[in-house]
Amino acid sequence: MNTLSGRRTRVLAATTATAGLLLVAACTSSDDGGSGSKTAAGGVELVKGGQLTTCTHLPYPPFQSEIDGKVQGFDVSLIDLVAKDLGVKQEILDTPFENFKTGAFLNSGECDLAAAGMTITDERKKNVDFSDPYFDATQALLVAKGSGISSLADAKAKKVKLGAQAQTTGEDYVKSQGFDPVSFESSDAVLNGLRSGQVKAVVIDYPVVQGWLKDKANADAFQVADNINTGEQYGFTVKKGNTKLRDAINKALADAKADGTYKKLYEKWIGPYDESVASPAAS
Secondary structure (H helix, E strand, O other), X not given: OOOOOOOOXXXXXXXXXXXXXXXXXXXXOOOOOOOOOOEOHHHOEOOEOOEEEEEEOOOEOOXXXXXXXEEEOHHHHHHHHHHHHHOOEXXXXXXXXXXXXXXXXXXXXOOOEEOOOOEOOHHHHOOEEEOOOOEEEEEEEEEEOOOOOOOHHHHHHOOOOEEEXXXXXXXXXXXXXXXXXXXXXXXXXXXXXXXXXXXXXXXXEHHXXXXXXXXXXXXXXXXXXXXXXXXXXXXXEEEOOOHHHHHHHHHHHHHHHHHOHHHHHHHHHOXXXXXXXXXXXXX
């Protein structure tokens, strides 16, 4: 997700700024025994009894997308660990991407937290509280094979029409480099823009590109021309002042890194594990 870091493969349902689609995550955590209490383990207050409600914007593989009728991915699996510690189940609310900059659904009590491959930035910290970083991210420049584009600087010199996902840090970065990118609403649309020739190159989070290139048709057609280290780290967000839930998320992340669960999930959803991501520095 990036300024907001978002990416998607299929629109599951139309959403508005005030409504979302509730989806059940693939989840191993226990229920609340029917008590319906809004107070979970550790005194964490929840917006709905018996569940940890997560805001996201679908799809954004490999972090969250619908697979076999369930929302699954790296973010989903990590938040399942939080839900398990709290003794509840995770429910996912698919919401508009614009929601994440303002923390609107956190403030209105629609969601307990947001998990959307979201980059930690000082600007966002004004509206939400971030967990510890859980993922180091880079941006990738994806081009058609045989395009002759070798880097972002080369794309600029050749005045290549560039695409990016709207309201993401990838879009912000290329604008800072002097581009006037074509803005696409979702990661699906970014890829389709490249496929259709609407743009000649795209910049988007590298893990998203990794996911695309797992598809043979994409791997045959496209290649990464440049990997851009922008120093981005992803974090989960909670409503400002919700320290108990933030601490519960941080504990689950620390435990997962200590016992090997994080490595296992990383290899499942992202790819080969780099030890340096196990303990990303606080942003």
